[in-house]
Amino acid sequence: MGRRGRPAPPDPDTASGEEAPPGDEAPPRLRPRSLMLTYLGNYVLGRRVAVFSGSFIDAFARLGVGEHAVRSTLARMVDRGLLARHRAGRRMHFGLTPRSEAILLDGEDRVWRRGVLNTDWDGTWTVLAFSLPESWRRVRHDLRARLAWAGFGPIGNGTWIAPSAVDVPALVDGLGLDGRLKVFTGPAQAPTDVPAMLGEAFDLGPLAAGHRAFLRRWDRPEPLPGAPDDLARYLWMTTEWLELVRADPRLPVEHLPDGWPAVRGQRLLRELRGRWEAPARRIADAAIECIEM
Template sequence: MGSDDGHAERAEREGGGSTGAPGPEPDGGPSPRLRPQALMLTYLGNYVLGRDIAVFSGSFIETFARLGVGEHAVRSTLTRMVRRGLLARHRDGRRMHFGLTARSAAILHDGEERVWRRGVLNADWDGTWTVLAFSMPESWQRARHDLRARLTWAGFGSLGNGTWIAPSRRDVGAIVGELGLEGRLKVFSGPAEEPTDVPAMLREAFDLDALADGYRAFLGRWDRPDPLPDAPDDLARYLWMTTEWLQLVRDDPRLPVEHLPDDWPAVRGQQVLLELRDRYEAGARRLADAAIESIPVPPPAAPDTADAG
C-alpha cells in the first residue's frame, strides 16, 4: 500500500498538491478532499510496489480520469513526486515512465503494514507508556517542527511544555535519529502511577473526538449495501476507500482498547474495510492491470532506515 519535512508530513501531507480530486459524494455525507498525491500513493502501493516496473504516464492519466483527476493534475503530481524523491523518471524512446524510489517504497510498505497487518486496535497493550521530554531554544523552530512531525507520525501525543506520550515502548532513537538532538531529549518508559487519570490524560494528549468523527464519516460513506452506486467501477471505489482509510490510520495512535469508548467507531470501520476489500479487490486489480503500460526497471535500492519511518 499504500508520508525532509518530517515523518508525519510524508506521503500526502508532504505536499500532495493544491488540486484536490472530487472524490465520492454518496448520500452518507460530503466527500473527503482526497488529493491526487494521496490517491497516487494508494495506486502505487497496490499496483506497482514489488513489481520492479515503471508505468507510462498515459496509464496514470487513463486510470485517474475515472477518479475525477484531470490530466494536468496528474502530470503536476508526477512532477512534484519526482522532485520530492518519491518517483523516478525512466525514458523509453519518446515515452516517459515513472517508477518507485527507495523512499517511496519504504512509505508504501509502511502504509501496507498500517492498513492490512497491524490494524487500528491495540488489544495486547502491556500497560507501558513511553514519555519523551525535550528542551531547545526558541530559535530552533525547524528542529521543533521536524521533531513534532516525527513524534506525531509515530503515535505520540503532546501534554504540553515539551512533554509527549505514546502507548507501549517506542524506539525513539529510530524515530529522531538524524535530527541531531543529542542532549536535548529525555526518554522514559513504564506504567502510569496513581493518581494519574489515564482517560483524562489521553483526552489531553490526543484529539479523540476528531479521530472518532473521521471514522464515523468513513462509515457514513461505506457502511451501506451499495456504496457509491454512481462510481464508474470497482477500481475507483477501491482507491477512494483505501486512500481515505489510510489517512485515518496514519493519524490514529492506536490507543489501548481498554481506554477507548465501548462504541469506538474504528472497530466497525475496520470490519467494513475488510468486507469491501473482499468485494472490490479482484475486479479493481483486473482493471488496473489492463490499463498499465510499463517497462521493467531495477528494484529501488535498500531504503535508509531512518527515512523509512
C-alpha cells in the same frame, strides 16, 4: 487541524445517526498525494518497475483528478525523494525509492495486519521531548508528522507520548536530530491521571466523527453507485481509511469509549476489500504501462 496541531481526519462530521446525509453519497475529498500513495502501494509496490506518466493520468482521471494535479503531485514526490524519474525514449516513467517503499510497507502493515485497535497493550508508554531552533521549521513539521503517524500525541512544551514502545531511532532516521531528543519508555506512575493525559494528548471527538463519516459512506448495500468502476471505489475507500489510520493513535481498547466506531469500520473495510480488490486489480493491471527496472 486537530488539537495542538494534530492532523484532523477527513470529513469531521459530528453526526452519529446511521442514515447517510445526501453529501455522503459523494466520493471522499482526498488529496492527490494520498491517492497516489494508495495507488502505488497497491499496484507498484513489490514490482521492479517504473510507471509511465500517462498511466497515472488515465488512472486518476476516473477519480476526478486532472492532469495538471497529477503531474504536480508526481513532481513534488520526486522532489521529496518518494519517486525517481526514469526516461525511456520520449516517455517519462516514475518508480519507487527506498524511502517510499518503507512508507508504503509501513502503511500496509498498519492497515491490513496491525489494524487500528490495540487489544494487547502491556502498559508501556514512550515519552519523547524535543526542542528545535525556530529556523528548523521544515524539520519540526516532518518530525511532528512522523510522531503523529507513529501514534504520539502532544502534551505540551515539546513533549509527546505514545501508548506503546516505539522504535524512535528508526522513526526519526534522516532528520538529523542526534542530541536533540530525549526518549523514555515505561509504565505510568502514580499520581498520573491516565484518562486525563489521554484526553489532553488525543482529541478523540474529530477522530470518532471521521470513523462515523466512513461508515455512512461505505456501510450500505451498494456504496458510491455513481463511481466509474471498482478500481475507483477501492482507491477511494482504502485512501480514506488510511487517512483515518494516519490520525488514529491506536489507543488501548480499555481506554476507548464504548461503541468506538473504528471497530465496525475495520470490519467493513475488510469485507469490501474482499468484494473489490480482485476486480480493481484487473482494471489497474490492464491499464498500467511500465518498464522493468
